Amino acid sequence: MARWQPNAGERLERAALELFGERGYDATAVTEIAARAGLTKSTFFRHYADKREVLFGGDDRLAEQFGAAIRQAPPDASPLACLGAALRACEATFPMDRHDLAPLRYAVIAAHPELHERQLLKRARLAAIVTEALRERGVDDTTARLAAQMGILAFSTAASRWSTVDNRRPFADIAAEVLDELRTRATELGAGTAG
Amino acid sequence: MARWQPNAGERLERAALELFGERGYDATAVTEIAARAGLTKSTFFRHYADKREVLFGGDDRLAEQFGAAIRQAPPDASPLACLGAALRACEATFPMDRHDLAPLRYAVIAAHPELHERQLLKRARLAAIVTEALRERGVDDTTARLAAQMGILAFSTAASRWSTVDNRRPFADIAAEVLDELRTRATELGAGTAG
DSSP states (O other), X not given: OOSOOTXXXXXXXXXXXXXXXXHOSTTOOHHHHHHHTTOOHHXXXXXXXXXXXXXXXXXXXXXXXXXXXXXXXXXXXXXXXXXXXXXXXXXXXXXXXXXXXXXXXXXXXXXXXXXXXXXXXXXXXXXXXXXXXHHHTTOOHHHHXXXXXXHHHHHHHHHHHHTSTTOOSOHHHXXXXXXXXXXXXXXXXXXXXXX | OOSOOTTHHHHXXXXXXXXXXXXXXXXXXXXXXXXXXXXXXXXXXXXXXXXXXXXXXXXXXXXXXXXXXXXXXOTTOOHXXXXXXXXXXTGGGSOGGGGGGHHHHHHHHHTOHHHHHHHHHHHHHHHHHHHHHHHHTTOOHHHHHHHHHHHHHHHHHHHHHHTSTTOOSOHHHHHHHHHHHHHHHHHHHHHSOOX
């Protein structure tokens, strides 16, 4: 088999998610993923460190994109505008031509407590990165933490809506809409009495 | 040794936190904790399932208190008023007569990645409980999620401020102050442009 394979990463991802769904995550071996994709085990390991990375491999790049977008936002951009920039920067993580894989990924993670914990921890780390990037812009600590939580909430809500089977809208559109919804809710919460 | 020991739980907690700080969490055995407290290993296991429970044992009760306070708030209470009630309900988790243990606990968890992850997961679960309790009151999903994140942020910020060595103020006072601060920040964030 030739060393170079077109779209090997994507073929492996698709094969892995199908197998996780059919047999369960724990019962699926890397050899089986490679075989289903028509590739070798060593090709798998050139693309992913292990089968868990098929699910979470994009998260580190995502965290970098989030941080970079906030640091590169115009000096006068509000915290909310920075969140908007961060959400637009992660558009590439949600490719329409692989949209059919999204519900599979969601189902695998939801069915497996350890993977679900891994996802919660990844989001907590993303919140820490957003908080730090906002603080570096001179945003006060409390605002930075609250804005980071709004950003993560916007991201996870938008990702969840984008991933529904019937969705055809690009991630950036959904994310902008969700962020605006959160902005309205923040105003309403702020206006409530703390009684 | 008599089966009943006055304040055994508190003595074991103090001994454990001291030893975790002196020798590290991993290097401390339950036998040593019991010996330092002047108690037996079996007394330890009547109070805690394992040494990790010394650090996190109060969290399940805390989650129950949070949920109950939100469910029992007056029907017309705003989401923010519900958060205020939840924060007041967990006052007993922060006893002034054991305040000196708080910085020890923080240091142990901060120094140990696995314990730190455990704490992040406990907070994510607390957020899920608050979200669900607010939804049960008829609060819309987006507001419930955002309010829950504000509540967890208020809780963790207040817990951190309460736990500083020099603090002498009760938790409820600090928590009310932090929640009010978050309310102001939420209003400001809501007023910002999403650019």
